[in-house]
Amino acid sequence: MNTADTMRDCLPTLDAPDIGLPASAPPDYRDVLAAATRIAPHAHVTPVLRSRSLDALAGCELLFKCENFQRAGAFKFRGACNAVWSLSATEAARGVVTHSSGNHGAALALAARDRGMPAHVVVPEGAVASKLAAIKAYGATLHPCAPTMSAREAECTRVQAETGAVLVHPFTDPRVIAGQGTAALELFHQVGLQEPGGLDALIAPIGGGGLIGGSAIVARGHSLDMQVFAAEPAGAADAFESLRQGRRVADIVPVTIADGLRGTIGAINLALLQTHRVEVLLVEEEEILAAMRLIWERLKIVIEPSSATVLAAVLRHRDRFANRRVGLILSGGNIAAPSII
Amino acid sequence: MNTADTMRDCLPTLDAPDIGLPASAPPDYRDVLAAATRIAPHAHVTPVLRSRSLDALAGCELLFKCENFQRAGAFKFRGACNAVWSLSATEAARGVVTHSSGNHGAALALAARDRGMPAHVVVPEGAVASKLAAIKAYGATLHPCAPTMSAREAECTRVQAETGAVLVHPFTDPRVIAGQGTAALELFHQVGLQEPGGLDALIAPIGGGGLIGGSAIVARGHSLDMQVFAAEPAGAADAFESLRQGRRVADIVPVTIADGLRGTIGAINLALLQTHRVEVLLVEEEEILAAMRLIWERLKIVIEPSSATVLAAVLRHRDRFANRRVGLILSGGNIAAPSII
Numbered sequence: 001m002n003t004a005d006t007m008r009d010c011l012p013t014l015d016a017p018d019i020g021l022p023a024s025a026p027p028d029y030r031d032v033l034a035a036a037t038r039i040a041p042h043a044h045v046t047p048v049l050r051s052r053s054l055d056a057l058a059g060c061e062l063l064f065k066c067e068n069f070q071r072a073g074a075f076k077f078r079g080a081c082n083a084v085w086s087l088s089a090t091e092a093a094r095g096v097v098t099h100s101s102g103n104h105g106a107a108l109a110l111a112a113r114d115r116g117m118p119a120h121v122v123v124p125e126g127a128v129a130s131k132l133a134a135i136k137a138y139g140a141t142l143h144p145c146a147p148t149m150s151a152r153e154a155e156c157t158r159v160q161a162e163t164g165a166v167l168v169h170p171f172t173d174p175r176v177i178a179g180q181g182t183a184a185l186e187l188f189h190q191v192g193l194q195e196p197g198g199l200d201a202l203i204a205p206i207g208g209g210g211l212i213g214g215s216a217i218v219a220r221g222h223s224l225d226m227q228v229f230a231a232e233p234a235g236a237a238d239a240f241e242s243l244r245q246g247r248r249v250a251d252i253v254p255v256t257i258a259d260g261l262r263g264t265i266g267a268i269n270l271a272l273l274q275t276h277r278v279e280v281l282l283v284e285e286e287e288i289l290a291a292m293r294l295i296w297e298r299l300k301i302v303i304e305p306s307s308a309t310v311l312a313a314v315l316r317h318r319d320r321f322a323n324r325r326v327g328l329i330l331s332g333g334n335i336a337a338p339s340i341i
Numbered sequence: 342m343n344t345a346d347t348m349r350d351c352l353p354t355l356d357a358p359d360i361g362l363p364a365s366a367p368p369d370y371r372d373v374l375a376a377a378t379r380i381a382p383h384a385h386v387t388p389v390l391r392s393r394s395l396d397a398l399a400g401c402e403l404l405f406k407c408e409n410f411q412r413a414g415a416f417k418f419r420g421a422c423n424a425v426w427s428l429s430a431t432e433a434a435r436g437v438v439t440h441s442s443g444n445h446g447a448a449l450a451l452a453a454r455d456r457g458m459p460a461h462v463v464v465p466e467g468a469v470a471s472k473l474a475a476i477k478a479y480g481a482t483l484h485p486c487a488p489t490m491s492a493r494e495a496e497c498t499r500v501q502a503e504t505g506a507v508l509v510h511p512f513t514d515p516r517v518i519a520g521q522g523t524a525a526l527e528l529f530h531q532v533g534l535q536e537p538g539g540l541d542a543l544i545a546p547i548g549g550g551g552l553i554g555g556s557a558i559v560a561r562g563h564s565l566d567m568q569v570f571a572a573e574p575a576g577a578a579d580a581f582e583s584l585r586q587g588r589r590v591a592d593i594v595p596v597t598i599a600d601g602l603r604g605t606i607g608a609i610n611l612a613l614l615q616t617h618r619v620e621v622l623l624v625e626e627e628e629i630l631a632a633m634r635l636i637w638e639r640l641k642i643v644i645e646p647s648s649a650t651v652l653a654a655v656l657r658h659r660d661r662f663a664n665r666r667v668g669l670i671l672s673g674g675n676i677a678a679p680s681i682i
Contacts, residue, residue, distance in 0.1 A: 300674035
């Protein structure tokens with residue numbers, strides 16, 4: 001991918017609509033436990049991978065939670081699955097709707113298919129063809145609209161009115177946040193958190209804040225001492241700025257190769273970061289690319305750029321992690337196969 | 342990679358010297374069991390991955406044994422490790438030597454480093470810089486030579502004479518073959534071979550025949566009925582021709598993107614294929630590339646082209662595998678990160 005391509009692709013995110021939702025109560029630890037039970041029959045238990053050479057390079061112990069191996073290729077399936085199976089039979093019959101041309105759209109489509117119910121995904125014109133194909137392959141009905149936020153919201157409202165479908169927002173929906181928290185919960189069980197040598201720190205990427213919000217809930221549910229970090233591209237530093245200014249900063253135009261992290265942090269998500277003392281670590285674009293290459297070469301797994309931010313943050317802020325035991329959530333692996341293969 | 346690049350890279354293999362070795366007794370099932378015990382403290386137990394969508398595509402159950410996650414990035418570490426830890430203390434003090442600029446060279450270097458003994462790797466001029474760097478990083482002494490087979494053998498003999506190092510051939514050494522067999526042994530345990538639903542078929546790539554030789558020993562040790570297949574590029578069909586003609590065909594110039602499979606089958610390896618009724622399935626270059634893309638997209642793992650041949654073979658010979666439960670050994674993941682990342 002050359003720079004021009006990257007930049008052209010850096011329009012404000014499609015997967016992170018800043019739509020006005022009624023304020024919801026944030027989920028808590030019990031909601032995550034309930035989500036884990038609810039999604040267990042459907043979601044994969046993803047592996048935790050390690051690499052001696054990456055440990056040596058980072059100067060700490062790295063435990064990679066591989067959500068790139070999750071169904072539909074990203075952690076998003078957890079939240080979508082929890083939302084879908086939280087619905088009453090009456091709600092389920094009407095279906096779900098979202099607007100997303102990214103991983104959330106595909107995840108919601110797949111979760112809805114599992115339950116045998118309709119899914120509607122509003123997709124702006126110009127969205128990536130391969131992602132649309134995935135959403136369609138999972139059986140969702142696509143609703144094209146103009147590539148503006150107002151057009152997307154209008155189309156979403158129209159579909160809701162016409163079908164009665166339940167809106168499942170990609171990261172502000174409490175059911176979604178609780179579902180995303182199950183990745184950290186699973187990681188803690190896998191690494192034996194209760195035993196000596198449990199995790200000292202947890203780090204997850206931040207876009208809209210669903211994954212890190214759920215992760216922080218779980219981390220605090222387990223330990224008051226564990227450090228919880230969000231890795232954010234410096235080119236999309238809305239969460240960093242929001243925490244610094246103590247208010248939601250929503251006017252940053254994101255410019256980053258990490259397409260999954262171009263979203264603007266939600267209000268409920270920001271509140272979770274503040275409550276649970278999450279610190280945001282910024283990473284530069286070249287650091288994301290270098291970390292992606294390292295994970296490819298050393299772990300032999302396919303990840304999308306968003307996932308690489310967590311390793312990039314550990315390598316950049318090496319002193320913060322020295323000799324610690326660090327859990328890193330690799331968020332997804334949906335990236336087009338490069339032309340070499 | 343464009344066609345010109347591929348072709349330029351298709352010189353006769355570096356990792357498969359056709360050197361004259363004294364005939365050795367082939368290893369048997371007990372040798373593989375002993376190897377498993379010997380390498381257990383050093384080698385990874387690699388995961389078995391599955392994909393519903395690939396199962397649906399292939400029309401059978403696919404169980405992927407992921408040797409791309411093995412130490413040094415390929416199954417080669419198993420054989421090298423078994424050879425290294427089979428040596429007496431006296432032999433170990435003198436070190437090991439091989440000529441290979443590929444995965445075997447790196448694997449032998451790493452295994453020797455584990456045991457704290459010297460490794461010498463004869464590498465022809467013009468070998469891939471990144472692979473040489475890996476061999477060097479594992480602490481081996483590199484011995485450059487001219488890129489001809491006679492120069493390589495001469496240099497190997499010189500190093501042996503000078504150092505007393507033990508030669509560890511990449512695929513004809515019985516210790517190496519026994520070590521490679523541990524991948525299939527591990528797979529059988531992981532999938533519960535003794536239970537209903539054990540494997541109906543096993544397939545591994547074939548280059549020189551170390552991996553498939555060891556795999557066939559294990560398969561026959563478990564079951565007389567299991568079908569055992571070797572996947573071979575049509576552009577490097579020496580094993581296929583050797584079985585067909587009932588004699589070792591060593592004059593084929595390999596032309597394939599699967600750089601790990603350009604070796605010519607060894608005599609001991611051919612005998613193992615004949616004894617254990619291994620059938621060779623040929624695959625075309627475009628089928629290898631398509632399978633590689635599928636594994637990338639669906640399993641989210643990094644594999645080298647050689648690994649993709651097994652899925653390519655199942656997809657090409659779909660009728661042979663319909664509704665069967667098939668174990669596929671993904672041999673390695675050492676491929677340069679493409680420029681997209």
